[in-house]
Amino acid sequence: MKRRTFVIGAAGLPLAAPFIASGPATAQGPAPEKPNLTLGVGGKPLLYYLPLTIAEQKGYFREEGLNVTINDFAGGSKSLQALVGGSVDVVTGAYEHTIRMQHKGQDIVAVCDLGRYPGIxxxxxxxxxxxxxxxxxxxxxxxxxxxxxxxxxxxxxxxxxxxxxxxxxxxxxxxxxxxxxxxxxxxxxxxxxxxxxxxxxxxxxxxxxxxxxxTRTEAGTRALFGGTNPAATVYLQKSFVDANPVTTQRLVNAFLKALKWIAAATPEDVAKLVPEEYLLGNRTLYMQAFQNSRAMYSPDGMVTEDGYVSMMAALRALDPELANAQVPYERTFNPAFVRAAKV
Incomplete structure (x- = not known):
């Protein structure tokens, strides 16, 4: 799998409290159990994954006490394979992957929505x-x-x-x-x-x-799916979430900060922040592309039940293996971390 690797460092964290073995406590509360993380994504420069780049460039992972290494794969299916294979800890990828993997007996769950429309x-x-x-x-x-x-x-x-x-x-x-x-x-x-x-x-x-x-717009999305349709999410193995609740919360905090920043940002703000190669040689055009796609970003990080129903209907129609699938909404998305976030 071809990939590019980006490393985001954490520095200047306070000394460990004596009763915490997993690492240093921070101003936000208990220390993350696993501060060094590897994250998979399939096509990082795409606007579909802009919240990840914003979290990286604005230092939101570092603020949350996390060192995040980003592996950029050729597509979302490759980053999913990396999560299942254990070479990454977390993925920013399509919500539908959680449904498919739950149906296959892989307990993978989304913890934060990044996009409410596919943007495709x-x-x-x-x-x-x-x-x-x-x-x-x-x-x-x-x-x-x-x-x-x-x-x-x-x-x-x-x-x-x-x-x-x-x-x-x-x-x-x-x-x-x-x-x-x-x-x-x-x-x-x-x-x-x-x-x-x-x-x-x-x-x-x-x-x-x-x-x-x-499907960059609500009208286009509803025309195809009949409703909203969750797109990019942050998803992990449930076993990781259970073992590392503080780390998971810190991840969600960072992504919600990014979504909040995007909601208030101008196209000029975004073009100044992203790496130069994302602009494809035309800054003005990139700003227009952001403006074309900005409606697709989640306003609050929540995968709605309406969106889940829309996605399930599409997958049942598309894949014979899922035609009669019973994958409950609550197994695909855990809202607790979004609800607990203070950003």
């Missing part, structure tokens, strides 16, 4: 817009996704099915995120893509694509 756009090359006018016209086409099995691929499959096609009627080609995804459209290697900002806004600006479906 299905589009085709502009030169094909006269031929491909709807999702139903994607049959036999090569469509780029961040990685097979990731949320971009699953949304594409659901859209195909909703439009009378089989989920396999369009070939799904892994193109990663960022510049590689832009290049895949520009060099004609794919006919269209199911992808996220800033890639979509870059291709829109350059006149390279025509949009068929847009």
């Amino acid at each position: 756009v299905i589009a085709v090359r502009k030169s094909l817009a006269g031929t491909i006018k709807s999702i139903a016209d994607l049959k036999g086409r090569r469509i780029g996704v961040t990685a097979p099995g990731s949320s971009t691929a699953l949304l594409l499959q659901y859209a195909l099915q909703k439009n009378g096609l089989a989920t396999t009627d369009a070939a799904q080609i892994g193109i990663g995120g960022g510049a590689s995804a832009v290049a895949a459209i520009k060099n004609g290697g794919i006919d269209g893509l199911s992808h996220l900002d800033p890639v979509i806004s870059q291709l829109q600006h350059d006149g390279d694509i025509a949009i068929l479906l847009d």
Whole structure:
């Protein structure tokens, strides 16, 4: 699995209280049981995962007494594999992964919602817009996704099915995120893509694509799913949560700080904070991409029951293994840490 690694340090923490063996206590209360964490993500520069970058760049992990090493994989399915395999402690990834893994007997639970809408756009090359006018016209086409099995691929499959096609009627080609995804459209290697900002806004600006479906907005999300549809979340093995409640709380605190910052930020604020390579060479365009996508971020970190119902309906329709699945809402999302957060 190709990945990039980012390390966020924790420094200047006060001395340990004598009765705490797990590490130093902080102003926020008891020390985290596991201050050194490895986090998996699939496509960190994507706006889908902006709360992670904000938490990193603003030093919110450090404020919470955590050292976080970030492994950036080719797609969300790869970061999920890393969590199951034990090479990462926590993932920022699609909420639907918690449902799938619970159904398979893997006790994986989300503890904070980052996105209430998927933020995914299905589009085709502009030169094909006269031929491909709807999702139903994607049959036999090569469509780029961040990685097979990731949320971009699953949304594409659901859209195909909703439009009378089989989920396999369009070939799904892994193109990663960022510049590689832009290049895949520009060099004609794919006919269209199911992808996220800033890639979509870059291709829109350059006149390279025509949009068929847009879930960056509530209207687009409801048109496909009939309701809100939780997207990026923070999820972990339940055994980790049970063994490390303070660490889990500190993680949630950091992400809620990031969501709060995003809610008040201007596009200029965001463009100044993210790494230069995220801008894809065009700061103004990145700011527009953020503005296009900002409605998708969770206002409060909660996965709603309405969103859970919407996601379950989509998964039951999409996957025969889940057609009769009974995965309770409370096994997929633990709201206790969001409720207890003071940020």
